[in-house]
Amino acid sequence: MAEKKKTADPKADTPRFGEDAAGDDTQPSLGELQHWTWVLGRAQQMLMEQGFDLMAMVPPVPQGATLVPPALDPAAAMRAGADFWSDTVKLWQRFLDPAQAEPFAETPEQARDKRFKAPQWREQPVFDFIRQSYLTLSNHLLKSVDALEGLDPKHAAQLRFATQGFIDAMSPSNFPATNPLVLERTIETKGENLLKGLQHMLKDLSKGQMTQTSEGAYELGRNIAITPGKVVKRTPLYELIQYSPTTPDVFETPLIIFPPWINRFYILDLSPEKSFIRWAVEQGHSVFVVSWKSADATMADVVWDDYVERGQIDAIETVRELLGVEAVHAIGYCVAGTTLAATLAVLAARGQADKVRSATFFTAQVDFSEAGDLQVFVDDDQLALIQSLTTDGFLDGRYMAATFNLLRGRDLIWNYVTSNYLLGEDYMPFDLLHWNSDVTNLPARWHQSYLSDLYRDNRLVQAGALSVAGTPIDLTTVTTPAYIQAGREDHIAPARSVWKITEHFTGPLRFVLAGSGHIAGVVNPPSSGKYQYWTNDAPATTLEEFVAGATETKGSWWPDWQAWIEARDSHRIKAEGARIPQLIEELGAAPGRYVRDR
Known part of the structure; x- marks a missing residue:
């Protein structure tokens, strides 16, 4: 009886780091060490080539102005959540003895969280533990902020916004060592994804704006804005x-x-x-x-x-x-x-x-x-900062684009950090994101009066x-x-x-x-x-x-x-x-x- 032909697996011939071609766990070979040394050296070179140019592009920040709302006091936030340690104990019980532990109760929003939709986040115990730890801590951080007393509504909103921004930034999906998809891609490509992602990041830094869609895919009057x-x-x-x-x-x-x-x-x-x-x-x-x-x-x-x-x-x-x-x-x-x-x-x-x-x-x-949430960007310090960013009587549209992206940082910032910087994926064409990146400059006098007269003073x-x-x-x-x-x-x-x-x-x-x-x-x-x-x-x-x-x-x-x-x-x-x-x-x-x- 003829042997059934196996379907070729394009990844089958690529050994994992620390594994030889026969699949045996070994110490890294000389060739692997040389390759990873080259990856790290090339990354360092790319950073150095861009570093001085980027430093020269940073605008001065006026004394007393802050770009971010008041920071969260982690110790006070932890003390405010009386049930935090109870949930932490349950978390460890699920990790050490899952058969006897109480199952993790996800909220509907957590169940829909696109950052953790890959099956590895639940099927691999270590990454399931990382995911549950992050969601548990995030939940208690927000609870602790909501429980704080003595803050006026504006400062309470600023504090919650800053906390949510901190939580989104610290997601394990945003870091190579704690994202199973990034680790797998890094092994498969021998680090090429990180170099490609670094190229994406340096290009974005040099132009002062995050890329969200394929450049050159849309042209005004050709395939977008074409109504006669x-x-x-x-x-x-x-x-x-x-x-x-x-x-x-x-x-x-x-x-x-x-x-x-x-x-x-x-x-x-x-x-x-x-x-x-x-x-x-x-x-x-x-x-x-x-x-x-x-x-x-x-x-x-x-x-x-x-x-x-x-x-x-x-x-x-x-x-x-x-x-x-x-x-x-x-x-x-x-x-x-x-x-x-x-x-x-x-x-x-x-x-x-x-x-x-x-x-x-x-x-x-x-x-x-x-x-x-836009109100968190409107106070005297923020207005002073915006004034400092004014050039020749107008405000660079990239500042407003970054502000609006911050309002939905999980979708409009960190999603692209993961896909384009860490996974090194190519940008996909998307007309709405093309428009979102097509920024306009604003008259500085109008912008200042609009924020102060309407948002601040109503x-x-x-x-x-x-x-x-x-x-x-x-x-x-x-x-x-x-x-x-x-x-x-x-x-x-x-x-x-x-x-x-x-x-x-x-x-x-x-x-x-x-x-x-x-x-x-x-x-x-x-x-x-x-x-x-x-x-x-x-x-x-x-x-x-x-x-x-x-x-x-x-x-x-x-x-x-x-x-x-x-x-x-x-x-x-x-x-x-x-x-x-x-x-x-x-x-x-x-x-x-x-x-x-x-």
């Missing part, structure tokens, strides 16, 4: 893009979208399948989008008034004049939604509220009393505390019909904070709570079939009351918004004349010039 349109206006602050209609009839009232200027506008025009802009055009909207200029030295004096007066109001007037219409539907995303609220108040004060027929807010805040909801070009802002005068979308898991604009818009506007409102967070909760096309959203037509005075009586609908909330818009204004006209954008040679086609500027 023309740039119809360019100012020192923004470009206005008009998109070509794809339906024979269009809504008479055009739609203008204001994306946040802390990011590139094409978050709303990623691939054709994900593009809100393309989808809105296909529903029959005459769509205009503002593409903001990334700040440079020419914008050193730009303040919030400019984004309201020279930005949003000017763009609204441009669309009205270009199409010969009385009003527009407006959308404001994140900080541009905050600004849209101020724009509506200014127009109301000037007797021009009817220029905006409806306003839609994507994850936008106006009342910052419960603005979430002045936008104080009638008359802020003004634009001499016009006082009072949000209670806004009667424009508003559609307010919030993300259930939003870590940048928490749903509880977005809800507060309903406590200040006095016109007809529709609040929708979408599944997921700040980006995926917005960029969720109907074709994806993902997530869900909640609506509640009954009066509600709090978010909790809204949720208690809400109806859940599977899928995207976009069709709900479309139905709401049609209920406001359903009249359509032929898609001809000014509704079709014309190419202006000096301005060019979408996605325009400003989105490409770095």
Whole structure:
């Protein structure tokens, strides 16, 4: 009987460190020692080559300023957890006598933890012990912080944020010696993964930004931001893009979208399948989008008034004049939604509220009393640090990118430390992460006043505390019909904070709570079939009351918004004349010039 042919194993011929080709445990051979000596020497050389250049790039930190919130006192945290030692004893019992020990009780969040999804973390006793030790200690550290008394709410939030950041940083998945996958990869590749990972890390350090996706995989106008349109206006602050209609009839009232200027506008025009802009055009909207200029030295004096007066109001007037219409539907995303609220108040004060027929807010805040984790970065020390990082009147966008990454450090920082630095994996193409890495610079004066006036002092909801070009802002005068979308898991604009818009506007409102967070909760096309959203037509005075009586609908909330818009204004006209954008040679086609500027 013929012997059954064995399937070749590409790793079978690679002996583990300390094992010869026959599989016998031996002392390392001379060749192995030479190889590992070369790996360590090459790593040292790479570090030295970059070291002096990196030192020269570090900006000075002002005296008294701190980049990290107040540090945790580990001794006090340990004393605060009375049951810590009991859990530790149980941990050792499970390791030494698993048959007789009480099983480890994972929380649902721990069971879903992607850092430990590999079977080695549970099947190999040593790494299972490391995992359980880490999760047990993490749980008690957070409990001890929550049990501390005598801290004001802001400092308590800073302390918890710092503790969570420390816990995420110290995960055993982040270190070669305590991550079974890294150890296996290191043996398989004889350390090549560590050298490749070190190359990735040094490249990131030299450019001052962590790489999250394959570079060169996406090109604006080729496979991302490709919805057809023309740039119809360019100012020192923004470009206005008009998109070509794809339906024979269009809504008479055009739609203008204001994306946040802390990011590139094409978050709303990623691939054709994900593009809100393309989808809105296909529903029959005459769509205009503002593409903001990334700040440079020419914008050193730009303040919030400019984004309201020279930005949003000017763009609204441009669309009205270009199409010969009385009003527009407006959308404001994140900080541009905050600004849209101020724009509506200014127009109301000037007797021009009817220029905006409806306003839609994507994850936008106006009342910052419960603005979430971003508040831990807003105090006098942090503002002083930000001021020190200002160059030529603008703030490097990499600083803001790092701040937002810190808010989800486990997913946006440490995940890539493990995969790209330790495992030495190649970067995967991902359009959303490409956009996330495509940073924009911010005008320093605007950024400082935005953080101090809104996040720190919460002045936008104080009638008359802020003004634009001499016009006082009072949000209670806004009667424009508003559609307010919030993300259930939003870590940048928490749903509880977005809800507060309903406590200040006095016109007809529709609040929708979408599944997921700040980006995926917005960029969720109907074709994806993902997530869900909640609506509640009954009066509600709090978010909790809204949720208690809400109806859940599977899928995207976009069709709900479309139905709401049609209920406001359903009249359509032929898609001809000014509704079709014309190419202006000096301005060019979408996605325009400003989105490409770095």
